[in-house]
Amino acid sequence: MSDLVFIEGLKAKAVIGVYDWEKIIQQDLLLDLEMEHDNRLPAATDDLSKTLDYEAISNYILAYCLEHQFELIETLAERLLTDLAATFQLQAVRLVLRKPAAVAAADAVGVKLYRRFAH
Numbered sequence: 001m002s003d004l005v006f007i008e009g010l011k012a013k014a015v016i017g018v019y020d021w022e023k024i025i026q027q028d029l030l031l032d033l034e035m036e037h038d039n040r041l042p043a044a045t046d047d048l049s050k051t052l053d054y055e056a057i058s059n060y061i062l063a064y065c066l067e068h069q070f071e072l073i074e075t076l077a078e079r080l081l082t083d084l085a086a087t088f089q090l091q092a093v094r095l096v097l098r099k100p101a102a103v104a105a106a107d108a109v110g111v112k113l114y115r116r117f118a119h
């Protein structure tokens with residue numbers, strides 16, 4: 001399936017990092033998501049409940065980042081995707097998670113994941 005619902009440049013806040021100073025501050029994260037779905041069903045019904053609601057998913061991600069604390073962005077990315085897939089019945093998702101301020105000489109650093117889920 002090559003149809004996608006996507007979210008680009010979602011700005012989240014999280015307490016994240018391996019160093020002590022990072023455990024007492026919130027830092028900015030930037031997320032891009034591509035979620036595979038079949039566009040024909042929502043298009044045939046014009047019904048929000050038949051698609052992946054990018055607003056609901058964005059709000060879920062923002063809350064998840066605020067409510068969970070990890071050292072590695074790898075951990076956040078993996079657990080977030082597992083939760084998202086279960087909550088929104090995602091079939092397959094590509095995630096880019098950037099930590100823009102982590103390396104001063106770089107525009108951003110981060111992780112890119114692609115996961116397929118069986119429901």
Ligand SMILES: Nc1nc2c(c(=O)[nH]1)N=C([C@H](O)[C@@H](O)CO)CN2
Pocket residue numbers: 016017018019022071072073074099101102103
């Ligand atoms: N692959 C990773 N490398 C690093 C991470 C990380 O989460 N994944 N984290 C840090 C520090 O927390 C850094 O962001 C502080 O600026 C270093 N390397």
